[in-house]
Amino acid sequence: MANRIRTPQQLANTFPRLAGGPDLTSVVAKYPMAITPYYASLMRRADSSDPIFQMCVPRVQELTDPPFLMADPLEECHDMPVPGMVHRYPDRALVIATTMCSTYCRHCTRKRIAGTRETSITKRRLEQIANYLTEHPQISDVIVSGGDPLTMSTEHVEMVLSRLRQVPSVQIIRIGTRVPVVLPMRITDELCQMLRKYHPIWINTHFNHPQELTPESIAACNRLSDAGVPLGNQSVLLRGVNDSPQIIEKLCRALVRNRIRPYYLYQCDLVRGVEHFRTPVSRGMEIMEYLRGRLSGLAIPTFVVDAPHGGGKIPVLPTYVVSQSPTHTVLRNYEGMLIAYPEPQQRFDGACRTPQEDSAPGVWELTAGQYSRIQPEKTIRHSRRRPCCASDESVGDF
Ligand SMILES: *Cc1c(COP(=O)(O)O)cnc(C)c1O
Numbered sequence: 001m002a003n004r005i006r007t008p009q010q011l012a013n014t015f016p017r018l019a020g021g022p023d024l025t026s027v028v029a030k031y032p033m034a035i036t037p038y039y040a041s042l043m044r045r046a047d048s049s050d051p052i053f054q055m056c057v058p059r060v061q062e063l064t065d066p067p068f069l070m071a072d073p074l075e076e077c078h079d080m081p082v083p084g085m086v087h088r089y090p091d092r093a094l095v096i097a098t099t100m101c102s103t104y105c106r107h108c109t110r111k112r113i114a115g116t117r118e119t120s121i122t123k124r125r126l127e128q129i130a131n132y133l134t135e136h137p138q139i140s141d142v143i144v145s146g147g148d149p150l151t152m153s154t155e156h157v158e159m160v161l162s163r164l165r166q167v168p169s170v171q172i173i174r175i176g177t178r179v180p181v182v183l184p185m186r187i188t189d190e191l192c193q194m195l196r197k198y199h200p201i202w203i204n205t206h207f208n209h210p211q212e213l214t215p216e217s218i219a220a221c222n223r224l225s226d227a228g229v230p231l232g233n234q235s236v237l238l239r240g241v242n243d244s245p246q247i248i249e250k251l252c253r254a255l256v257r258n259r260i261r262p263y264y265l266y267q268c269d270l271v272r273g274v275e276h277f278r279t280p281v282s283r284g285m286e287i288m289e290y291l292r293g294r295l296s297g298l299a300i301p302t303f304v305v306d307a308p309h310g311g312g313k314i315p316v317l318p319t320y321v322v323s324q325s326p327t328h329t330v331l332r333n334y335e336g337m338l339i340a341y342p343e344p345q346q347r348f349d350g351a352c353r354t355p356q357e358d359s360a361p362g363v364w365e366l367t368a369g370q371y372s373r374i375q376p377e378k379t380i381r382h383s384r385r386r387p388c389c390a391s392d393e394s395v396g397d398f
């Protein structure tokens, strides 16, 4: 951490070939740079043809944004009942435990936070979060994220984990960290010994390219797995870095070989400063089309678009249902073979769907027949509509 490359001058000293390049001072002032010596050593070439270089060396393009990019596209700040904690889904919450990372990814989705001030969660804030969790026992899965929580001292990480464990309704604690990829020597035996006291602990790490799977990073992941921590991986599709079916295939095969389950493949968020990394959504579809059938299901991640406006993660995949009748569903496989799946011969009336008392209208509730519609608030047609018969309000609502 102490030897991270932090200034354009240090960068030019490490990579003399960059000395004559564009001035990065204003980029680094807006979006901090930090590169661990270890991660810098993974570069094969000090130019933008190298995936490692692209992911950690700032570029002037970061300062040019189309208008639809946002500082906080997921609107996390609107879903923060306590500062530093995002509560978006019914049963899980995300804690921003620190703003610090060992290496600042140029494609970071929390560019507004990561590295702008390097601070970690205070005892007082943690107490507020724990109180919120106690008052909301439906939250059973807490994600410790940031920044990179494993850049904190082992004592500081333990302070967070032990306080979360005191909340009886918290079942799973997940840690989101890129440390195994960019600072693998941080995964010490001491850290692993501490983590195993707070099981079940799951870790999601962030490998994007096969070149990041080195003997050191693999050894770090093995230490975590051997401490009983199941490992998942979250990758981001990045233009010119990993946006090809063959690279993702190679990455996913290498991950499962090392006991790391590919979990999510993310479409790049609409974050300011990342336009040069974005790919069309169709590229992710192509990759999913390529993977299914060719690779073990264990090695296939879910491709998701984390939707703007706080819509959350939406899985996107090619369509495998070609057609349907009450008697048959027609499916296609990855080879293009069409198969008819006969439906049960006995009429299926769905009587087993029991309405939930606390449910709000959602797509599942529509399929269960609990609600008959979800209505956009303002449509021109809707504003023109007027009651015309006594039963107007009840038609369709049952
Ligand atoms: C991604 C995310 C989660 C976890 O989602 P999973 O699909 O369970 O991995 C939880 N909260 C927030 C705010 C998230 O962005």
Ligand code: SF4
Pocket: 100, 101, 103, 104, 105, 106, 107, 108, 109, 110, 114, 146, 147, 148, 177, 178
């Ligand atoms: S490690 Fe995570 S939080 Fe830190 S810069 Fe990279 S993507 Fe952002």
